[in-house]
Amino acid sequence: MLTNVSEYFRPQTVEEAYELMQSDKEHSIFLSGGTIVALMESSRIEKVIDLKSLRLDTVSVTEDEIVVGATTTVESFRKDPLIRKDFGEFFYEAFSLVGSWQIRNMATIGGSIAPKLGWSDVSTCLLVTGSSLMVYGVDGYQRMLISDYFSLPAGEKPLITHIMLKRDGWFSAFEKFSKTTFDIATVNVGLSIRPEQGRINAARVVCGSRPQYPARFESVESAMADLEINDVMPSIVRSLLYESFVGGSNMTASFEYRKHLASVLAQRAAEKLKGMIR
Amino acid sequence: MRIAFTVNGRLHELEIEPGEYLLEVLRRIGYKSVRRSCGSASCGTCTVLLNGKPILSCSTFAASIDGQNIETVEGMADGDKLHPIQEAILEEGAAQCGYCIPGVVMTGEALLRENPDPTDENIRLALNGNLCRCTGYEPQNRAIKKAAEVRRGETDE
Numbered sequence: 382m383l384t385n386v387s388e389y390f391r392p393q394t395v396e397e398a399y400e401l402m403q404s405d406k407e408h409s410i411f412l413s414g415g416t417i418v419a420l421m422e423s424s425r426i427e428k429v430i431d432l433k434s435l436r437l438d439t440v441s442v443t444e445d446e447i448v449v450g451a452t453t454t455v456e457s458f459r460k461d462p463l464i465r466k467d468f469g470e471f472f473y474e475a476f477s478l479v480g481s482w483q484i485r486n487m488a489t490i491g492g493s494i495a496p497k498l499g500w501s502d503v504s505t506c507l508l509v510t511g512s513s514l515m516v517y518g519v520d521g522y523q524r525m526l527i528s529d530y531f532s533l534p535a536g537e538k539p540l541i542t543h544i545m546l547k548r549d550g551w552f553s554a555f556e557k558f559s560k561t562t563f564d565i566a567t568v569n570v571g572l573s574i575r576p577e578q579g580r581i582n583a584a585r586v587v588c589g590s591r592p593q594y595p596a597r598f599e600s601v602e603s604a605m606a607d608l609e610i611n612d613v614m615p616s617i618v619r620s621l622l623y624e625s626f627v628g629g630s631n632m633t634a635s636f637e638y639r640k641h642l643a644s645v646l647a648q649r650a651a652e653k654l655k656g657m658i659r
Numbered sequence: 660m661r662i663a664f665t666v667n668g669r670l671h672e673l674e675i676e677p678g679e680y681l682l683e684v685l686r687r688i689g690y691k692s693v694r695r696s697c698g699s700a701s702c703g704t705c706t707v708l709l710n711g712k713p714i715l716s717c718s719t720f721a722a723s724i725d726g727q728n729i730e731t732v733e734g735m736a737d738g739d740k741l742h743p744i745q746e747a748i749l750e751e752g753a754a755q756c757g758y759c760i761p762g763v764v765m766t767g768e769a770l771l772r773e774n775p776d777p778t779d780e781n782i783r784l785a786l787n788g789n790l791c792r793c794t795g796y797e798p799q800n801r802a803i804k805k806a807a808e809v810r811r812g813e814t815d816e
Contacts, residue, residue: 386678389660389722412720416700419680419718429677431723456712481788482766484700486712487719562787 385424391434395517399540401430406536413452413492416484437491437542440464447546448515451491455479455503458490467548468510475506475555475571481563491541497531497594500565502557505589507544508597509571510553515543531594551575551585554653556646560633566590567634570646572618574605576658581608586618588643591628600625610658615651622647662725666690667734675721681707682716685731692732692761703789706762707731713769713788732761735768743809744768747802755793763789767803775811777803 392398402409408427412418418429437450440461447463458464459476479485479493479502493503494514507527514525518539530538557569566589573585584605589595601621608614623644630636663672666685675684682705685693694704698717705717708730735742741749744767754760763786770777770785777785782800791799808814 382676382680382683383678384676386676389677389720412723415719415723416715419720420699426678429720429722431720433723477784481703482769482785483703483706483713483715483788486709486714487700 383419383422383426383429385427386429388428390428390430392430392432393434395435395437395540395542398430398432398435399517401428402540411495411540413495414454414488416480416488417492417496417498432491432540435542438489442548445548447548449490449544449546451541451543452489453491454486455488455490455493456482456485459485464546467546468553471510471553471555472506475502475557478502478555478557478559484563490544494527494530494544495538495541499592499594500569500590501595502555502566502569502589505569505571505587505595506553506555507546508595509555509573509585509587510546510551511549511573511585512544512546514541515545516541528597549575552654552657554650554657556650556653558642558646568628568639568642568646569595570622570643570650571595572647572650572654574610574654574658576610579610581605581610581614586622586647588622588626588628588647591626591639591643592631592633593629596627598622598625598627610655612655614655615648618651619644619648660722662722664724664727664729666729667731668728677720677722679721680717681719681721681724681729684721685716685729690731690733694758694761696758701790702759703762703766704759706765706789708765708769711769711772713766730765730768732764735764742768743806744771744803747805747809748799751798751802751805753794753798753802759789759791759793763791763799767799767806770803771807771810775807777807779804 410426412429412431437452439450440463441448442463459473493501516525516539551573553573555571557566559566569589571587574581575583584602586598586601587595604621626640626643628639696702696704700715700718706713707716744764748754782803
């Protein structure tokens with residue numbers, strides 16, 4: 382039990398939820414899936430604001446985007462037919478590696494992004510697909526890149542209401558290494574490419590659990606542009622990420638280990654992409 | 660605060676603390692099959708079904724399940740007749756100390772409702788959040804497979 386929690390709110394609108402938070406930021410916390418909040422065991426938390434009552438758990442499609450409510454669970458997201466129709470097996474397979482079945486039924490997409498978790502597989506996959514956020518804050522609703530959201534100070538983060546996935550025909554692959562089947566990643570890597578006449582027209586490269594939060598490697602992306610999609614391409618991608626890797630050491634792994642691991646995972650992801658396209 | 664929810668079809672209305680977890684409330688009202696172990700969403704012994712889906716009651720706020728349906732192992736057997744998964748666990752020797760078994764049974768039940776004919780890989784993936792330190796998992800996987808066959812009417816109960 383979080384013994385200091387004295388109030389539990391179920392706001393009915395996004396505006397109400399945001400105002401509740403603003404009224405006592407010091408002692409309040411947003412609750413979505415609960416997997417983070419419940420484990421914080423923080424005596425600071427006195428007010429829980431449950432976002433599930435906002436019913437932001439639907440997936441819909443526009444002409445050029447898929448719009449996902451922030452409280453959609455990771456498991457519902459990966460199995461959603463609209464997402465599988467546009468992204469094939471990418472999210473279905475990548476998110477099968479997120480935690481256990483029980484955790485995926487609790488953890489939400491918005492709740493996986495908001496705490497800026499270094500090891501979040503969800504953030505890596507959304508970044509590599511070029512997804513963006515709809516947030517509600519002091520200026521009302523606005524669109525925001527996930528990378529911009531990550532750069533905001535903790536106390537100034539707006540409330541994530543939706544995640545928008547581009548329906549732009551890129552091909553994506555994800556690889557992760559962890560020490561047990563549902564442990565957090567030692568390193569995770571996402572690759573997306575837009576092919577054109579047998580070559581890479583554009584690329585996105587994201588590496589997470591470095592142990593810092595997932596980020597794009599733009600120098601690798603630039604170097605991948607115009608590469609021919611052939612048998613040599615995956616090993617080139619491996620070398621590029623090895624040379625450009627930025628990360629650190631912690632109790633899980635050293636910087637050197639992560640650097641090698643990330644480059645191998647990038648090669649495997651590139652092999653997958655080659656197989657999809659050729 | 661006051662909440663109302665059903666456990667195995669039975670309605671419960673009760674007072675809870677706003678910071679209480681579902682695990683604590685379920686055990687307080689008598690559902691002792693729901694086990695506390697890691698307390699950190701890591702082992703699966705506290706697994707219950709929330710609206711048919713397996714979740715971890717150790718990290719679910721009780722307040723969040725107001726108006727929802729919970730299922731625990733207490734609701735599985737039909738009088739003296741064990742549920743096919745429970746029966747198969749006995750037959751396959753899939754329980755030794757037994758501490759993890761309620762969680763395994765509930766996850767297995769959710770899997771068979773979703774996929775009546777799971778492959779070995781499907782079973783392993785579904786159960787990967789239910790840790791067992793006795794059996795080495797193989798007997799549990801066989802038990803789920805066997806229960807699936809019984810449900811499909813391919814073998815006798």
